[in-house]
Amino acid sequence: MSSQDDPTSRFYSDNAPSYVAALSDASLKRLDRFLAVLPAAASILELGCGSGRDSAVMIARGFDVLPTDGISEMASEASSRLSIPVPVLRFEDIDMVSAFDGVWANACLLHVPRSELGGILQKIRTALRPSGVFHASFKAGEAEGHDALGRFFNYPSRDWLQLQYEAMPWESITIEEQSGGAYDRKPTEWLYVTAVKP
Secondary structure: OOOOOOHHHHHHHHOHHHHHHHOOOOOOHHHHHHHHOOOOOOEEEEOOOOOOHHHHHHHHOOOEEEEOEOOHHHHHHHHHHHOOOOOEOOHHHOOOOOOEEEEEEOOOHHHOOHHHHHHHHHHHHHHEEEEEEEEEEEEOOOOOEEOOOOOEEOOOOHHHHHHHHHOOOOOEEEEEEEEEOOOOOOOEEEEEEEEEOO
């Protein structure tokens, strides 16, 4: 989401309380796997934290978490849940250098236009420390576009997404595919990416 004026940003701004209320405490298996490979009390940046659900789990397990969201209304919702300040951080404004052991970006980078995704991935890679772990998830597809709610998605294929990551050096890149659901209650094919910085 590159502009506060775009329809996707307006959707989350206008619907923050109802969106947060509709989110379920889904399976934490992928979060468990992410945390399992990090050192104890690791420093983690969460992008697009939404309701703060995942940050709450990470904080409870003793990790040093910085929850952020690109939408001020969503950051406020997360702040209320977590009882800590949650800064507004747009993807294009990420400027940290070797600051985190992990970056958790669950179901948020899927809103970045394809033409901008490579640059955002590079910013995230720069924010990671050596051996840092980066998780992100995307709705699979063949061409970017909008859903019935007016939200923009980049809808990458597995091969296209692989190429975006391979454009920069990673120690490893793993992409897993899984069928599931989403906020709009429609069947969704998901792509889950884990990348490790050299």
